[in-house]
Amino acid sequence: MAAQQEPQQETYPPPPDLARDAVAQPELYERADADRLAFWHDQAKELLSWETEPTEVLDWSRAPFARWFADGRLNVAHNCVDRHVEAGHGDRVAIHWEGEPGDRRSITYAELGREVRRAANALEALGVRRGDRVALYLPMIPEAVVAMLACARIGAPHSVVFGGFSADALRSRVDDAEAVVVVTADGGYRRGAPAGLKANVDEALGDPARGGGSVRTVLVVRRTGQDVGWDDDRDVWWHDAVDGASEEHEAPALEAEHPLFILYTSGTTGKPKGILHTSGGYLTQAAYTHRNVFDVRPESDVYWCAADIGWVTGHSYIVYGPLANGVTQVMYEGTPDTPTRERWWEVVERYGVTLLYTAPTTVRTFMKWGAELLEGHDLSSLRLIGSVGEPINPEAWTWYRTHVGSGRTPVVDTWWQTETGAIMISPLPGVTTTKPGSAQRTLPGISAAVLDDAGEPVTDGQAGYLVLTEPWPSMLRGIWGDDDRYVETYWSRFPGRYFAGDGARLDEDGDVWLLGRVDDVMNVSGHRLSTAEIESALVSHHRVAEAAVVGASDDTTGQAVCAFVILRAREDAEDAEDAEDEGVGGEDGEALVAELRDHVAKEIGPIAKPRQVLVVAELPKTRSGKIMRRLLRDVAEGRETGDVTTLADSSVMGTIRAGMGGPA
Ligand code: 6R9
Numbered sequence: 001m002a003a004q005q006e007p008q009q010e011t012y013p014p015p016p017d018l019a020r021d022a023v024a025q026p027e028l029y030e031r032a033d034a035d036r037l038a039f040w041h042d043q044a045k046e047l048l049s050w051e052t053e054p055t056e057v058l059d060w061s062r063a064p065f066a067r068w069f070a071d072g073r074l075n076v077a078h079n080c081v082d083r084h085v086e087a088g089h090g091d092r093v094a095i096h097w098e099g100e101p102g103d104r105r106s107i108t109y110a111e112l113g114r115e116v117r118r119a120a121n122a123l124e125a126l127g128v129r130r131g132d133r134v135a136l137y138l139p140m141i142p143e144a145v146v147a148m149l150a151c152a153r154i155g156a157p158h159s160v161v162f163g164g165f166s167a168d169a170l171r172s173r174v175d176d177a178e179a180v181v182v183v184t185a186d187g188g189y190r191r192g193a194p195a196g197l198k199a200n201v202d203e204a205l206g207d208p209a210r211g212g213g214s215v216r217t218v219l220v221v222r223r224t225g226q227d228v229g230w231d232d233d234r235d236v237w238w239h240d241a242v243d244g245a246s247e248e249h250e251a252p253a254l255e256a257e258h259p260l261f262i263l264y265t266s267g268t269t270g271k272p273k274g275i276l277h278t279s280g281g282y283l284t285q286a287a288y289t290h291r292n293v294f295d296v297r298p299e300s301d302v303y304w305c306a307a308d309i310g311w312v313t314g315h316s317y318i319v320y321g322p323l324a325n326g327v328t329q330v331m332y333e334g335t336p337d338t339p340t341r342e343r344w345w346e347v348v349e350r351y352g353v354t355l356l357y358t359a360p361t362t363v364r365t366f367m368k369w370g371a372e373l374l375e376g377h378d379l380s381s382l383r384l385i386g387s388v389g390e391p392i393n394p395e396a397w398t399w400y401r402t403h404v405g406s407g408r409t410p411v412v413d414t415w416w417q418t419e420t421g422a423i424m425i426s427p428l429p430g431v432t433t434t435k436p437g438s439a440q441r442t443l444p445g446i447s448a449a450v451l452d453d454a455g456e457p458v459t460d461g462q463a464g465y466l467v468l469t470e471p472w473p474s475m476l477r478g479i480w481g482d483d484d485r486y487v488e489t490y491w492s493r494f495p496g497r498y499f500a501g502d503g504a505r506l507d508e509d510g511d512v513w514l515l516g517r518v519d520d521v522m523n524v525s526g527h528r529l530s531t532a533e534i535e536s537a538l539v540s541h542h543r544v545a546e547a548a549v550v551g552a553s554d555d556t557t558g559q560a561v562c563a564f565v566i567l568r569a570r571e572d573a574e575d576a577e578d579a580e581d582e583g584v585g586g587e588d589g590e591a592l593v594a595e596l597r598d599h600v601a602k603e604i605g606p607i608a609k610p611r612q613v614l615v616v617a618e619l620p621k622t623r624s625g626k627i628m629r630r631l632l633r634d635v636a637e638g639r640e641t642g643d644v645t646t647l648a649d650s651s652v653m654g655t656i657r658a659g660m661g662g663p664a
Pocket of ligand 1 (some may be wrong): 009265311312313387388390391392413414415416417418419500501502514515516517523526527528603
């Protein structure tokens with residue numbers, strides 16, 4: 001990494017009325033700085049309802065395994081729904097849901113409460129007990145929220161698997177968590193057509209020899225009405241199990257450290273990590289960050305987080321944070337271009353959305369489509385817009401503020417991870433003078449540093465490694481079933497500090513600029529993908545001998561998957577001949593490339609499909625046999641090749657370029 005100097009940018013102070021009235025005022029930093037643990041204790045008590053209020057704050061005696069608010073007891077689902085009804089807000093809309101085909105439902109907090117209690121009873125009737133894991137594989141429909149809250153209510157940790165993942169990816173996650181129930185749907189709508197989900201569940205669980213054996217029941221929501229296979233011994237319709245269930249359900253008071261969910265995320269090896277989050281600390285920070293970063297006014301705001309519940313953003317900022325704060329939100333099932341590229345702006349207009357939270361890749365897509373598409377729509381209800389998932393380049397930031405925020409709304413660029421559970425670095429909209437492209441400051445109560453290789457704080461705006469220097473309430477409690485990997489991945493690079501895996505630098509004001517991942521994790525459209533996972537998918541294809549995957553920069557998706565593969569020699573003589581003259585341009589070559597791209601989509605999911613697959617004769621390796629991805633990235637991004645002196649065979653890069661028809 002090299003230090004880079006941002007050109008002098010315009011900065012944006014908070015609008016004066018917001019500076020005056022914002023939920024978060026400058027003294028929030030002062031309170032947190034004065035006594036960090038007392039500050040978090042206050043947040044936990046002020047923002048949540050406890051059956052037993054905690055007297056303990058942080059137990060760090062078994063570091064890096066943290067316990068927060070450990071003697072407190074609460075029920076997360078009660079905090080997200082029932083208590084708002086008890087406080088007289090039962091008629092407030094919790095979710096304005098819009099399906100991709102245009103069907104709509106508005107669900108009040110009172111109705112949501114009844115649904116969650118019915119679903120909780122249904123799960124218990126299916127034999128789900130406190131501590132059992134439940135896998136959810138669902139489209140963006142209200143039942144997804146209901147199922148998550150029903151699990152939370154009975155203390156059965158959920159493991160949401162993104163609906164775009166393949167049957168194989170689902171099976172490995174179900175197996176790792178040993179889930180007893182899978183909640184799914186017949187399908188969901190995507191780009192104007194029903195996409196099947198139940199069929200993938202059948203494939204994942206169909207052959208007990210391959211896994212999935214822990215699952216007793218598959219609970220199926222009818223969404224698209226498409227035909228589905230059915231196993232009478234295992235499959236149950238959601239409407240049969242839930243609709244007739246009692247709407248009375250006593251929410252048990254669970255320990256603050258009771259597991260709330262597992263969410264799998266890509267790491268540097270091929271095996272996804274099951275990130276474990278627990279109840280009291282997680283909910284405290286989800287609610288605190290949502291309230292202060294988005295300046296939430298539950299009586300008047302209409303909030304829209306356009307993520308999928310399959311990612312952590314959907315967990316913390318569609319389900320737990322917003323519902324704990326009792327806000328009204330919009331939930332949309334489909335893609336932004338269905339039926340037209342104006343869909344989002346129609347949604348903003350229809351519900352009067354005031355707060356919008358999305359990813360830079362979406363902003364760049366809208367940029368590409370052109371600002372004209374927004375011009376016919378009344379976006380004046382928007383008062384604050386947020387970004388998450390990857391670094392937002394200053395051009396996209398400025399476009400977002402100008403065209404979506406009508407040149408007047410604050411933009412909050414929020415840095416965090418599946419592992420952090422909630423936002424860690426972000427402007428506060430009524431306090432911070434924002435700089436396009438910078439996530440700026442740790443939130444009150446959070447501490448971070450940027451370190452060099454030796455673990456010393458970097459100076460002079462140099463690039464370094466982002467670390468978190470103090471434990472925080474919504475931190476991961478570990479990796480499911482793998483304590484050693486937790487310690488090794490996050491706490492061994494800089495002992496005592498949490499290593500985030502991101503590069504960063506601090507500018508002269510001390511503001512943080514994120515520089516992307518420093519490990520073999522790619523960020524494609526804000527989704528984390530591991531190079532190792534895609535490489536192992538590629539080598540599982542019978543024609544591939546070896547594969548190397550890099551993330552190449554892409555104008556729209558941030559990074560794009562770029563794969564280099566070496567083919568196996570074919571067994572029979574005839575084939576061996578055409579394997580030899582099989583260049584990337586040949587007809588057979590093209591068909592094979594298409595096949596390999598589809599193979600990855602099938603093994604992992606369409607989001608992992610490589611943008612490019614290049615067939616090469618050799619891969620650049622160091623003498624110790626490590627693939628030099630840096631050089632492949634140069635090729636993928638069309639640059640001159642950097643330093644090749646550590647290559648075992650320095651002619652390899654020339655061979656690769658020659659094979660591609662590019663400059664050697
Ligand atoms: C919430 C989420 C985490 C990784 C993280 C970093 C990148 C997220 C960012 C950002 C720069 C931001 N990232 N937000 N980089 N600025 N505002 O995305 O979680 O899927 O676990 O990804 O995403 O690289 O390490 P997750």
